[in-house]
Amino acid sequence: MSTDDKQKKVAAPIATDNWQGAVSDWGADKQVFNMPWGKLMMWLFLLSDTFVFSVFLIGYMNVRMSSMDSWPLTSEVFALTIAGYHIPLVLIAIMTFILITSSGTMAMAVNFAYRGDSRKTVLFMTATALLGASFLGMQAFEWAKLIIEEGVRPWGNPMGSAQFGATFFMITGFHGLHVTAGVIFLLVIARRVASGHYEGKGYHIVEITGLYWHFVDLVWVFIFALFYLW
């Protein structure tokens, strides 16, 4: 019964002057969003993941406010003494700078991918992955310092509220897992770009990888603001 005759009218009659018209217009095509399905799927996943991190952060704020003990002073806990100077939050500042820089290199990779320059794409993706890996290395250093030198444990710490350690390890740990996954994702895709896997298929996958990476960075900004600066 069906026919592929393109001349026949298949679209719904569209009213353009009201709310219903806007809805009909938006839903009239085969595709609601003008993008490959993989990109939309990544957006949806990130929306869901946003809720995961939001719940983590809301839970953290809740236990922080309801905790009976005093909250440790984050600027002191995360201070380092470098060459005799006592600098608060210095490591976290460097980590944040590195992660935001990696978003820049990722954007460059996407740019070169769409230009079809696979060599520079691979270069910038690898750079992004390296920056991500160095972020993880510093996080490992931070965890080790907190556990070994400061005596912070998930169930308690000498500085104050027990929830400090619990939320710290849980939230930065979960974010660290996301960064780890991102680094692996970047390297796998960079390898496939280098092997010419996406010749002819298009380089949307680089942008999709980038979406994930930017999301991980953005989440870090919120963790930085709400956990370290508060």
Place this chain on the structure above:
Amino acid sequence: MNYTAIVDQPDESHHPTSFMAKYIWSQDHKVIAIQYSITALFVGLVALALSAMMRLQLGFPDSFSFIDPSSYLQFVTMHGMIMVIYLLTALLLGGFGNYLIPLMVGARDMVFPYLNMLSYWTYLLSVIVLLASFFVPGGPTGAGWTLYPPQTILPGTPGNDGGIILMLVSLAIFIVAFTMGGLNYVTTILQARARGMTLMRMPLTIWGIFTATILGLLAFPALLVSAIMMMLDKLVGTSFFMPAILSLGEPLNYTGGSPVLFQHLFWFFGHPEVYIVALPAFGMVSDVIATHARKNIFGYRMMVWAIVAIGGLSFVVWAHHMYVSGMNPYFGFFFATTTLIIAIPTALKVYNWSLTLWRGNIHMTVPMMFAIGFIFTFTHGGLTGLFLGNVVVDLPLSDTYFVVAHFHMVMGVSPIMVLFAAIYHWFPKVTGRFLHTGLGKFHFWMTFVGTYSIYLPMHYLGFLGVPRRYFAMGPTEFIPESAQSLNASITISALIVGVVQLIFLFNIIWSTFKGKKSGPNPWNATTLEWQTEYTPPRHGNWGGKIPVVYRWAYDYSVPGVKADFIPQNVSPQEVEMMDDKGGA
């Protein structure tokens, strides 16, 4: 700009040939749907057996030595959790969502079939982990399906060791599985529809599944995070949900956590979960009613908006489950208001179903009987929801059998009635054969009357103040002796209804092989899944050509047309040539 996806590939591109690739490691959405359905029905049978054990104890206390207070609590917990998540969510979205979405929107498959396959196997893993908790020392958790801390992980609660850990792990795995499937469902609906299938031409089934999946993607994160936090509380000794507490006279190492935080997180998931189950049911029942009443659905646009509005509102009502939790009483005002507002779009849907039936050419087929049965059970369950939504009425009724009766009517019996309607309705497409009608009608009447004889008396038990989740009443003098005879009669009804479901199961197995041949479109339905070249549809669904859609899904009894239905892929020119059987 067109992008290459599986939906645009030619049919011959990738047919699996070996048995394993075709039926086990299958990436075909139809096979995955059947795998999901069989697993969900199996685990649902386990939950049904658990409810029978609970009823045996309640109806005939102390007659059965194998039910002690601990195991009773474990039966309650596992029954609730399995029914809500592993049966209803999995069957409605993993089963029907998978089967119907690509067929109804005119796609060859989901956009990412490999992820879809992983979704099923991950779901199966979560079921295995869940069932494994029956076999660990201490048994499964007995904390109630809401898993409220602090009692969930403290000594004294059954299954507080291995049971609760496996429960939380299984939930986390389930959420991963759901996310993989859900991303596929939403993306397929948004990006892979056939030409002419605009959003406002989609069958309501798709609208219901679509909205429910979005709810799931946004609500399950809250459950995932609370499961992670509770796991840390249990295993590592953090105090997210655990206040300073004495256990058996000894102070524990917990300090400063917030049990109410868990309740907020749980119900931020838990309330949308009700609609994750209800919305696909709303959608499917709309299509069943329109098809078997040979009438277009009344107020299609309003039905769509009602689904979307219910979905949106479901995120701002969660604390109506917590009126007695000790939260700030002013919250009750806000949450009671939003809760009662949900009654508006919900009532609108009930009116529209009734108005679709009104003066329709009603065919009393088995799916139609279940659909009409659903309107009854859903109205009853919804009306008691109005009672419980009000704080002052809820307080005395909290944790009584009134609540049990309410949520079983509204999100137990009602979605299950729709599931039965849907199984009887779509079984001919899945297998090419009808389910046996006589057995089906017997199944309907026994289930319909049976569920009423189970749950109607429970409302009275609730008014008497009989508390839920109690193993035995004990010395409660305000409850009259006659409550026990009511309980006994409920148990007898429940056992009968339980046995009748085995007849349904027999019907499915028997009809799969010996049922009456149905042909491609036995109900003369308009939607695309009935217009496939083969029945059951083959891999790729549409053979050489993807259908083109010319109309909405509800062109039944159109004036001036010989046939009483016009399939969605019939062009205006072809309509003039149609005979009264719908053929050209």
